[in-house]
Amino acid sequence: MHLKNKFDVGKFTILAEMQPPKGVNVSAMINSATRVRKAVDAFLVPEMGNAIMRMSALGGAMVLQSRGMETIMQVNCRDRNRIALQADLLAAYGCGIINIMGVSGEDPSLGDHHQTKAVHDIDLMTLFKAISTLQTGKDLAGNELSGAPEFLVGATVNARATGDELEKKLAEMEEKTEAGVDFFIAPPVFDLGTIAPFREKVDLKKTRIIPTVMLLKSVGMARYLTRHLNVTISQDLIKRLMRAPDKATESLSIATEIIAAVKEAGFAGVMISAMGWEDKLQKLLDRV
Amino acid sequence: MIIADRKSLEEILDMIKDFKKILLVGCKGCVTVCNVGGAKEVGVLAATLKIARKKEGNPIEIDEKTLERQCDPEYVEQIRDIFDQYDAILSMACGVGPQFLSEAYPSQKFFPAVDTKFFGGAVQHGIWEERCAGCGTCVIHHYDGLCPIARCSKSLQHGPCGGSADGKCEIAKDVECIWDTIVKKKMEQGRLEDLRIIRAPKDWQTARDGGPRKSIREELVQ
Structure with a gap:
């Protein structure tokens, strides 16, 4: 059963982020993914997040897809023009990749190739238009295609927004849904209270929202997230991690609890971001 | 202008x-x-x-x-x-x-x-041509006063490309291949060797690609 079918029947889907290597050594990625392939519904392959150059999402997704693991391939607007984006989408489908996630792409100044020229030939909404246009059997220039792809399309949504910002995000989500987006992945959540305002305004039965559950690897990481990335992590949680004799196990316990809470709250699934602890995913998913 | x-x-x-x-x-x-x-x-x-x-x-x-x-x-x-x-x-x-x-x-x-x-000047009464792309890091001295960033369709730092023919750019007959001009000038001056220097990849941060720009004259700000 593909991811689309799982969404359709209302299964609580488990997605796991599987970052391609910064190099060609794909063994770690393959091993981590293979160990959890039965428990994970699809692997989200990011496209050079934070503008850090690594193996492309198309390559990474193909590595997993060729081994029978379903993937969600990310595409961003920063690195490719409309010709290349459409070309890579066709290539993806031709290689068995049927799930796509569109993102804008962070500025190069955040990554490791500061001097590069960001492309942004088309913006995110136009990218979604390109994805839906290709599915009608035409390209953006109106030319007929020899075979049309069929994609399940994802996007991000900031479920932590409140007040006016929340209204803007809801309008954006509606716009993206009209442009063909089927599911939305929300940023990392540690306390469901932070996404309560969002939860109240969205009909989770109609719109598929998938919050990210990030493995808290250390107290240092928790502090970094709160100070620099605007992520809310309660002091209680930080203390818990600080006091734990075995941080890794405690981190997994915390993640397990959050996943359970996300499921209870009626979300369509969860996206696990292991942040380098992909080898511990199996342990986590055994508990879930 | x-x-x-x-x-x-x-x-x-x-x-x-x-x-x-x-x-x-x-x-x-x-x-x-x-x-x-x-x-x-x-x-x-x-x-x-x-x-x-x-x-x-x-x-x-x-x-x-x-x-x-x-x-x-x-x-x-x-x-x-x-x-x-x-x-x-x-x-x-x-x-x-x-x-x-x-x-x-x-x-x-x-x-x-x-x-x-664009930024350019009059080449003849009634005709203005682009000369500058505002890339923020001027290196026209490497090319004898000619700018390939603005005047080469591909902004090549090491040109010409295979599309250069009879001094014209492949994109249109009325577009000069600036690299043809640069090479000819270097040849005339006996400094073709200059073009064999491989330049560092262009730093686009100073161009509009790096985001909206600002210029501040500290000594004038009150």
Whole structure:
């Protein structure tokens, strides 16, 4: 059963982020993914997040897809023009990749190739238009295609927004849904209270929202997230991690609890971001 | 200077179709020099628009004014007493002008009558060509005073590409291959060896690619 079918029947889907290597050594990625392939519904392959150059999402997704693991391939607007984006989408489908996630792409100044020229030939909404246009059997220039792809399309949504910002995000989500987006992945959540305002305004039965559950690897990481990335992590949680004799196990316990809470709250699934602890995913998913 | 081309009459008429009274503002800066938005052009456009609207049976009142520069708050102030007397203001300045006006008069609507194109100069009376891309890191001295960033279609630092033929760029017969010119010049001066230096990959952070830019003269800021 593909991811689309799982969404359709209302299964609580488990997605796991599987970052391609910064190099060609794909063994770690393959091993981590293979160990959890039965428990994970699809692997989200990011496209050079934070503008850090690594193996492309198309390559990474193909590595997993060729081994029978379903993937969600990310595409961003920063690195490719409309010709290349459409070309890579066709290539993806031709290689068995049927799930796509569109993102804008962070500025190069955040990554490791500061001097590069960001492309942004088309913006995110136009990218979604390109994805839906290709599915009608035409390209953006109106030319007929020899075979049309069929994609399940994802996007991000900031479920932590409140007040006016929340209204803007809801309008954006509606716009993206009209442009063909089927599911939305929300940023990392540690306390469901932070996404309560969002939860109240969205009909989770109609719109598929998938919050990210990030493995808290250390107290240092928790502090970094709160100070620099605007992520809310309660002091209680930080203390818990600080006091734990075995941080890794405690981190997994915390993640397990959050996943359970996300499921209870009626979300369509969860996206696990292991942040380098992909080898511990199996342990986590055994508990879930 | 900044070169702009006037928008088509159709496009301008469409922009102002709902308005009965507008102010048409020209600029004595770049757009006067490239004969697209100075006092003379303001007069011609105002007359043309009035005639077109009269023909439609939907007359329009157009007042005319030409500022010294629309990119200067001092001159932008000069319409403080009159800006709100109009349904909208149509600016013939480059893209900078209507934005400065818009910031100074947030309650008014501003429309651009020209499409701003490039930094360039007159090669002949009536013909202006692009010379500078504003890349923020000028290296024309590497190319004997010629800029491949602005004048090569691919902005090659090591050209020409395979598309260069008879001194022309592959994109169009009337586009000079600047690399052909650079190579010829180096050959004439016996310095072809200069072009064998492999330059570091271009740092686009100083160009518009690095985000909107600012220039600050510390010694002048109060």
